[in-house]
Amino acid sequence: MTATGAARAGSRRDPDRRRALLEAADRVIQREGPEASMAAIAAEARISKPILYRHFGDKSGLYQALAERHTRRLVEGIRAEFSGAGSARARVRATIDTYLALISADLNLYRFLMHRASAEDAATHSVMSTMSRGVSRELAEVMIAENERADxxxxxxxxxxxxxxxxxxxxxxxxxxxxxxxxxxxxALADLILAGLPAASPDPVEVFRE
Incomplete structure (x- = not known):
């Protein structure tokens, strides 16, 4: 079994311990910012760095676990807004506002994942990119569902x-x-989106249902 495989097996046996380690990592990153070290995270969790890595396989495994933990929260937060009821403007504004509120509330975590971890680790970059593509795909499906003649x-x-x-x-x-x-x-973003998308359409049908 690989180190990553062993870490995953270990996390299945003790999910509470894994969650506690991720919460320790969150606290350190929120306190110290994108430059937070693995040693500081291990110290916060009151374990050694090798033991920290053992739970996740390696540093990449820890980065991916943090990315998955926080992108899931972000996607859940914005999905409810742009798939909800209400006018097009209300939904677009609510979606953008929710996104900005979430990333600014966890500014250091956002910068750690988007800039440091994604730059250092290709797998983490893939997790973050997958999140963006998933949101993009869902937004497209909403537009298609609301306009039967959509391209x-x-x-x-x-x-x-x-x-x-x-x-x-x-x-x-x-x-x-x-x-x-x-x-x-x-x-500003809502104005640009709501004015730009219909103007770019070859069909006069509205892109979003009002």
Whole structure:
């Protein structure tokens, strides 16, 4: 059995211990930021670094576990908004606002996963990319479901473009949050999305149901 396989087997035997270690990692990253060390995480959990790695296989395994833990929360938070009831503008605004609220609430964790862990570890980068693609795909499916004449290819292009745009704008806003209100970013992005998508459509039918 590989080290990663052994770690997964161990986590199945003791999920509470694995969760406690991830919570220790969360605390250190929230306190120290993207530069948080594995040694500091092990010290927070009151174990040695080799034992920490043993639970996850290696550093990559710990990074992936953290990525999966937090992307799941993020996806669940925004999925409910853009798949819910209400006008197009209300849903778009709520989805963007929820995303910005979540990443700013756990700013150090977000930067750790998006910048440090994703840069250091290809598997973690894949987890984060899979999350973005999944949200993009769901957004496209919402557009298709609400417009029976929607062009599927365009819907998927738009879905990925919108998610990429919101992520990029969100990264910018995190660096300017003290001077730019979140509501201003939400309104600007909602205006761009709701004006841009119908204008780009070859069909006059609205992209989203109002």
């Amino acid at each position: 599927r290819t365009r819907a998927f292009v738009w879905g990925h473009a919108v998610v990429g745009m919101v992520q990029s704008a969100g990264d910018w806003w995190l660096d300017h949050a003290g001077e730019v209100p979140r509501e201003a970013v939400v309104d």
